[in-house]
Amino acid sequence: MxxxxxxxxxxxxxxxxxxxxxxxxxxxxxxxxxxxxxxxxxxxxxxxxxxxxxxxxxxxxxxxxxxxxxxxxxxxxxxxxxxxxxxxxxxxxxxxxxxxxxxxxxxxxxxxxxxxxxxxxxxxxxxxxxxxxxxxxxxxxxxxxxxxxxxxxxxxxxxIKDEIVLVTSAKNNKINKENISLKKLQEIQIIKRESGSGTREIIQETLQKHNINSLNIAVTLNSTEAIKNYLYYSDAYALLSIHAVREDLINNKLKIIDVKGFSVERWxxxxxxxxxxxxxxxxxxxxxxxxxxx
Incomplete structure (x- = not known):
């Protein structure tokens, strides 16, 4: 039965x-x-x-x-x-x-x-x-x-603990330094996840704590893989899990850009x-x- x-x-x-x-x-x-x-x-x-x-x-x-x-x-x-x-x-x-x-x-x-x-x-x-x-x-x-x-x-x-980091293509030379300000974060083109994504929600919560209501969103995609593939061929940026980009960092396909005074950690x-x-x-x-x- x-x-x-x-x-x-x-x-x-x-x-x-x-x-x-x-x-x-x-x-x-x-x-x-x-x-x-x-x-x-x-x-x-x-x-x-x-x-x-x-x-x-x-x-x-x-x-x-x-x-x-x-x-x-x-x-x-x-x-x-x-x-x-x-x-x-x-x-x-x-x-x-x-x-x-x-x-x-x-x-x-x-x-x-x-x-x-x-x-x-x-x-x-x-x-x-x-x-x-x-x-x-x-x-x-x-x-x-x-x-x-x-x-x-x-x-x-x-x-498991996780960290969300700002990444871009390793070939992107628009920013010739390893860190940017919160003001600059609001100016650069960001690729973001779809509504309902846990990554998107935790990023939004952290932005609100820094009195940032919105970012300069260029494209919204429904998976981390889609976002990474977009980044490989553009000068845009994305906030992604460190677990998701580890191999890309090792293979020099993406690089991390630190944001002064801004960190996103979650479980x-x-x-x-x-x-x-x-x-x-x-x-x-x-x-x-x-x-x-x-």
Missing amino acids: DNKLKIFKSVAHHSSFTKAAEQLFISQPAISKAIRNLEDEYNTTFFIRNRNSIELTEDGKSFLVYVKRILDVYEEIENQFIHKDNQLPDIITFGASTTLASYIIPKIIAKFRTQYPKTSFQIESDNSEHIENLILNQQLNFGVTEGKNSNPKLSFKKL FYFVSRTGYKSNMMDYFEKFILKNYNF
Whole structure:
């Protein structure tokens, strides 16, 4: 029964049989059959099948509430009896904000799998706001995000410290010194992240502390990689995580410009729903804390 409920939850989450099949690594016909069996069992229709999409019926929306509660109980049982001695599941699924998913999490997972090669990972990557909403909606159980949300329904634990630095192309000679003033920071062309980005939010908070309401924004892009690729071919600047630009600094593709009297430090947080407990989640969190040393 729990497998059929997991299938239902995935289909409801993605509004797609195809995407649910990809997530769960089973065939689309198997997904369709499981949903049909559930609908027959409860003598109702959970999904409206449109030509190019599906959506939950009112019964489907009600059923999803119960499914989430039931699957939470199943997980508690597994944590209590199956994973009580840190026996790991076949697949660990969690969320990670884009900076973490691109530059930090892959190294941690690679190290984890050298010790536990039978454990696979499925990672949902998006900006911090989106990942935290997925956790709130029980579509994910935990994640790692940038910045600290004050939502009392979420629990945040400090994980890894980060610094935001001003960078530009190593070929940019418009500023022939290694530091600039806060006034100059407001004049240069800045490339920034999209709304909902944890990086963008922490930068905005720090700017406001220095009574800076806005910067000279040239372009807004939705990923750090896109911003870096823009910088390689321009004389613009961006405020990015030091973790994201480390290789670029080593390879002399980008350089850091210090801003006098201005520094942006933050933490990456391990996030879960308040009150949610999982031995596996606790073990993975401890593994990150113990092994993150690069």
